Amino acid sequence: MPAPTPATHVMNTYGRLPFALSHGRGCRVWDTEGREYLDALAGIAVSTLGHGHPKLVPALQDQVSKLIHCSNYYQMPLQEQLAAALCEVSGLSSVFFCNSGLEANEGAIKIARKYGHDRGIERPEIIVYEAAFHGRSIATLSATGNPKVQQGFEPLVEGFVRVPLNDIGAVREVAHRNPNVVAVFLEVIQGEGGINPTRAEYLRELRRLCDEKHWLLMLDEVQCGMGRTGKWFAHQWAGIVPDVMPMAKGLASGVPVGAIVVGPKARDVFGPGNHGTTFGGNPLAMRAGIETMRIVAEDRLIDNAAAVGERIRSGLQREWSGVKGVVEIRGQGLMLGIELDRPCGDLLLRAAKAGLLISVTAERVIRLLPPLIMTPAEGDEVVRILAPLVRDFLAGR
Numbered sequence: 078m079p080a081p082t083p084a085t086h087v088m089n090t091y092g093r094l095p096f097a098l099s100h101g102r103g104c105r106v107w108d109t110e111g112r113e114y115l116d117a118l119a120g121i122a123v124s125t126l127g128h129g130h131p132k133l134v135p136a137l138q139d140q141v142s143k144l145i146h147c148s149n150y151y152q153m154p155l156q157e158q159l160a161a162a163l164c165e166v167s168g169l170s171s172v173f174f175c176n177s178g179l180e181a182n183e184g185a186i187k188i189a190r191k192y193g194h195d196r197g198i199e200r201p202e203i204i205v206y207e208a209a210f211h212g213r214s215i216a217t218l219s220a221t222g223n224p225k226v227q228q229g230f231e232p233l234v235e236g237f238v239r240v241p242l243n244d245i246g247a248v249r250e251v252a253h254r255n256p257n258v259v260a261v262f263l264e265v266i267q268g269e270g271g272i273n274p275t276r277a278e279y280l281r282e283l284r285r286l287c288d289e290k291h292w293l294l295m296l297d298e299v300q301c302g303m304g305r306t307g308k309w310f311a312h313q314w315a316g317i318v319p320d321v322m323p324m325a326k327g328l329a330s331g332v333p334v335g336a337i338v339v340g341p342k343a344r345d346v347f348g349p350g351n352h353g354t355t356f357g358g359n360p361l362a363m364r365a366g367i368e369t370m371r372i373v374a375e376d377r378l379i380d381n382a383a384a385v386g387e388r389i390r391s392g393l394q395r396e397w398s399g400v401k402g403v404v405e406i407r408g409q410g411l412m413l414g415i416e417l418d419r420p421c422g423d424l425l426l427r428a429a430k431a432g433l434l435i436s437v438t439a440e441r442v443i444r445l446l447p448p449l450i451m452t453p454a455e456g457d458e459v460v461r462i463l464a465p466l467v468r469d470f471l472a473g474r
């Protein structure tokens with residue numbers, strides 16, 4: 078018998094949990110039945126300042142009443158302000174604003190191709206990675222290293238060469254035989270792929286190789302950026318600077334925004350007419366980004382992310398020492414992945430029933446991406462709820 082058609086007019090693209098959230102405050106959210114949850118997901122690394130932040134809300138109300146949108150036909154002082162703030166914390170020099178992660182990555186791919194054409198390379202190619210996730214447009218799903226994301230949408234966009242993560246020999250091998258490479262494109266910590274960190278020494282070697290070969294080093298900080306790992310950007314742990322940095326998720330604490338932040342090698346690749354977007358850089362999103370960055374700095378939330386993340390990690394490690402089935406706890410700051418030895422999608426609903434919002438990615442990896450405002454006490458609460466849940470799950474209870 079065919080499954081009954083659900084009574085919904087929304088296209089069926091997500092497996093959704095059976096409750097609806099109605100409002101939130103700080104790291105707490107409530108559903109329409111009044112049940113309370115501790116938010117250890119932040120809408121997938123988006124709600125940097127949690128919910129209903131007392132400094133962000135009035136700023137957004139003020140901006141909504143002044144100007145939400147006006148078009149890039151005009152001067153945009155708020156874009157200038159947010160771009161300057163991003164350049165200051167990244168050491169980069171120029172920004173293009175868009176509306177989402179995939180758009181930032183799509184723009185980065187366009188920059189790489191045009192950079193190649195400008196240098197006389199007719200068929201530019203980009204090195205991408207196994208288990209990478211860069212979005213769901215045709216070009217970004219082609220760059221993504223997950224067959225499930227690609228299946229049914231062939232033909233894929235060409236011009237990508239795939240290598241395994243953290244294997245510099247594989248990149249050198251491509252460099253040796255392929256004169257059309259113009260860029261290397263990767264997440265500093267793979268998010269959807271299972272919280273897989275890139276080694277610092279590997280990033281430094283990539284930086285050297287890109288300098289030597291005149292390639293662009295393009296780092297997708299859409300998920301790991303914006304202070305989450307304990308630095309503004311995850312690549313800063315390796316002491317390097319990329320040429321192109323797409324970012325998005327946490328930048329405006331929930332108002333949709335994306336940005337391509339670039340350095341001197343890439344800042345003049347696009348000229349008027351090469352790229353654009355109607356909504357990109359609108360005053361509401363810019364104001365949200367400016368205020369988010371200001372509050373993150375003022376309230377020292379990056380240090381907080383490092384400290385509370387470490388507290389959760391060590392707490393979980395302590396709770397699960399000797400527990401069979403916990404393979405590894407990975408990640409940095411408030412971007413943590415716990416790999417189990419079996420698929421664990423069931424934990425989503427179990428955790429929600431216990432009052433905790435989490436995610437499961439790559440089938441076997443529990444993913445924690447809490448708001449950067451999470452307090453140490455709330456971090457302890459995450460451990461207190463999650464630890465017995467996973468123990469019971471692994472024991473088949």
Ligand SMILES: *Cc1c(COP(=O)(O)O)cnc(C)c1O
Binds near residue numbers: 180268269297325
């Ligand atoms: C979420 C994500 C994207 C896609 O962002 P959207 O806003 O969903 O288009 C791209 N890259 C990474 C690393 C992501 O985590």
